[in-house]
Amino acid sequence: MRNFIEKMRENDLVIDIEEEVSSVYEAPKIAAGTDKLVFFHKLDGSYRSVMNVTASRKAIALALGYNEDELVENLSKAEYSGEVNYKGRHYMHPPNLFSIPIMKHFPLDAGRYLTSAVVFSEYGGVRNASIHRMLVLDEKHLAARLVEGRHTHTLLKKALENGEKLPIAITIGTHPAVTFASCTRVPENKELNFAAELMGGSLDVYECSNGVLVPDAEIVLEGFIGKDMTDEGPFVDITGTYDPVRSAPVIEITGMHVKNDPIYHGILPAGNEHKLLMGMPYEPKIYRTVAGVTTVRDVLLTTGGCGYLHGVVKIRKNTEGDGKNAVMAAFAAHTSLKHVVVVDEDIDIRNMEDVEYAIATRVRGDRDLMIIPGVRGSSLDPSRIGDGLNVKIGVDATMEMGKKDEFIRAEWD
Known part of the structure; x- marks a missing residue:
């Protein structure tokens, strides 16, 4: 871990806290204010401690030796x-x-x-x-x-x-x-x-x-x-x-x-490091499973979805049913997933406004929503029934095949 801390320091991703900090509430509060690695040099007076070691995808990419944009693949x-x-x-x-x-x-x-x-x-x-x-x-x-x-x-x-x-x-x-x-x-x-x-x-x-x-x-x-x-x-x-x-x-x-x-x-519980380490390892699994039913381009478990409960899957449709097949594959790969949105290749899945745009312009509620009640979800979800039962919703936010010209987005060269 020490070698990795130095690598983070070389990439200007470390904040050093030299003053004395308490391990009760104070250090967690400081870590909550940044995604950079926080190095406490005097925790409770004499201890050294780090938080946010991998609180960003950039940090995980550095740790694993992959390009950030190609992590999941x-x-x-x-x-x-x-x-x-x-x-x-x-x-x-x-x-x-x-x-x-x-x-x-x-x-x-x-x-x-x-x-x-x-x-x-x-x-x-x-x-x-x-x-x-x-x-x-x-x-x-x-x-x-x-x-x-x-x-x-x-x-x-x-x-x-x-x-x-x-x-x-x-x-x-x-x-x-x-x-x-x-x-x-x-x-x-x-x-x-x-x-x-x-x-x-x-x-x-x-x-x-x-x-x-x-x-x-x-x-x-x-x-x-x-x-x-x-x-x-x-x-x-x-x-x-x-x-x-x-x-x-x-x-x-x-x-x-x-x-x-x-x-x-x-x-930090519920911090970005927690969310990334808990959810991100499922992204490659979802990627592989969706690849079994259609052409998959990328997968993201979103920060707003606690890094665990909400997913966005980018695909290239080959047949009209691919969007819904991708929804079912994602739920099969990650049983704690609660809501998943499947989008086309032109959507930036790391931009939630772009994902919302796909839902706004490509979804018809009577046709593109999949509601699955009474299935196993996450025991951590406060809306659960008992210790894990819940309702899952899949959203097929892909364009209807054969009508792509009607969805062309205006842009300048």
Whole structure:
């Protein structure tokens, strides 16, 4: 991560905060005012910390080594084939979560939360890496929000069925390519290989004393998830609203490895870094799925749609039904997607006025709206029914084939 911070600095994308800043509300407020990487040199008096590490598409492009305009297309071609190199074991010290400047972000949050931490888990020959929000309970315990049916929850369920605990390791302050890979749905066991591919082909990993492999990080925590449960929440999630209190598994931290003068990484809940890391990894998946039904040009999950719930898909129609087929493909690729708009090649999907223009001039409500009630959506959407059911709407905002001349937009050469 340190090398990436310097790369961001070379591109004038770092703001240094030299004065003392509190980890309770103050640092998150400062980060909310910019998309640049914010480097706090005196967090809570003596700690170093960064926020907004990848709060813009330009930053993600720098991290992954792609042209910003070709990010989605290039990511859609991923082969998850990077090489993972074993470099030895981490020596662990007794853990103390209170020695880390973990932030409290908003007034009604249940407490201090780890937000950037990647959870590496391993059981029965299956490895997984994913980000989970984790509430600090005391110096050795965390409560983790594990979404039911996702890989970490599935591995925990298998371990508990066998009367065992799930060994895990938590990294804070990894290279953004590792963070991005951990946010991406990839084939089983392939998160580290995907991270290696994004970093140029190889990635060094280290073994924790519980057997879990982790990449280089500023801070590494190791431990186990067992059968103990506790209340977790409220917490501000992707929509900027408070996610409710739920019962969550307890993580027992048994060891801790910290670099000299570590740099803590915090992600602002509902900030642009959160939105991009949560939603953008789905864009290549939508791209690939839509490519199976028509010619796809680009995909965007919009900032106004929380980076997760609203999508715009640009296509070149080959048959009259392609717009609606693209809608269905997008919903199949990203089940939390709530509303999607499909547009023609002449629309700039990163300009919401242009997208609105397509809806205004190319949509007939009786013909071009697809309303799908009673389907699984996002558990984070405040309008959900229960813990996830919702109504999805697709908008075919493409021109009717054979009538393109009627939609020519006036312009000067």
